[in-house]
Amino acid sequence: MRQGGRVGLGLVLPLALAIGWEIAVDSGLVSGRLLPPPSRIGATLLDLAASGDLLMHVEATLIRVGLGFLWGAAAGILAGALVATLPILRWLVDPSVQALRAVPSLAWVPLFILWFGILETPKVLLIAVGVFFPVYVGVSGAIASVDRKLVEVGRIFRLSRLALAWRILLPAVLPATLVGLRTGLGLGFLFVVAAELMGASEGLGYLLVDGQQFSKPDQIVAAIITFALAGKLADMVLVTLTRPLTRWQDTARESL
């Protein structure tokens, strides 16, 4: 109940601003040409949805994010696990990865375009790069910080190496890995915008570019809102899907 009240309180400011803007434009106080009132944005959204365009754009964007996320997460988990468990590899590879991590990922865009053209490959790759780093850092950090004694208890009971990895290391690193994946997914949405801005014929980013070129601010805002919803929804799906894996943590949080 109290939490519901707090959510409601958070809505007050945006709602008031929206209503205020609507009234201001309605009464002719401002033109609303550069920032259309909520009703116009809503109408644009409905139009886009009704024509089926919105679904097509959302789908294109989600597929890119999904593919980039899969590749980036898989590479991040694999590299993170290898680097954390094999010291040689850590000394050999980790400094380079950390150096690459310092490069603002958008700086890759021109290079990727040169290498892979402007079709799907560079877009998915850019998103994958964005997803890779938080996952890599999360996984390698989690493995490195597993309590040595938890492993020793397993050794005392003579768990096989496989059982040790499966029953002790995996659950121990899962929470940090999931945090990494979640951060990665968020970055995936950040990067899909950049990827679609570099040239696309469909996708929410295309709606942004198109809105700018043809001076349709309502379309831009509509795309922004859809981005926010899609990102939030994807995050919720990830959290819901992975919740059973860390249920013990939820009970820990509840009892706090």
Place this chain on the structure above:
Amino acid sequence: MVAATRERPAVQAVGARLSVEAVSHAFDIRGTPLPVLDRVSLAVEPGGFVALLGPSGCGKSTLLRLVAGLEPPDQGLITVDGDLVEGPDPSRLLVFQDPTLYPWRTVRGNVALGLEAQGVGRATRAARIDQALGLVGLAGFADAYPHQLSGGMAQRAALARALVNEPRLLLLDEPLGKLDALTRLAMQAELLRLWEEKRFTAVLVTHDVEEALILAERVIVLGDRPAAIRAELPVDAPYPRHRDDPDLVRLRRTILEILGQTT
């Protein structure tokens, strides 16, 4: 069911003979060796109960880790029933100073670990786990997660996790250290009862001189780091012992003097 819970041969329930011969050990702290154990020798007969006392940081936990086989000693020999200790083994269980339970497993799941690793069947496992939890008074908390336990309950869960495997040598690193005075007394009695019933060999590290005297047949006092054995005192009083027993009171004073804490 009843037959299944006794699938291990009866011999297994009997304690192991432990022998530590001239064991020295050093840790490496940033390139400088830190000697921790200095030619420690001790022997515990099958079914014996020995307590180790010594100042903090002298190397008691280290000695238990070596006996458990978690690390090889730099020098010296550790044998159990004449066999060289070369690695950890479920017949030789160490209960850590802090409980180190798996936070993602319930109490039952934690206690189950050793049995799972040995491939004990589900039904047998459940029966033995319930029995072990009953022994430590956690029967009602089988499905709780470790963070839902008090410090003392967590330590009892760790004890149950060891006991359920019917170890032949039980290495206890201050297992009652976090308990309040009353629970502590109750657990001491419980430990004694378990030891008398199961006849495992026990090595108990403790800071509490009285606890050592109530429980152990022999008390070994270690000196400052690097720890060498300062004294070995047999405790002959019959069980159950009373802490006001004049013999024990005298022994207590002697031990405190050896520890350099004359009161």
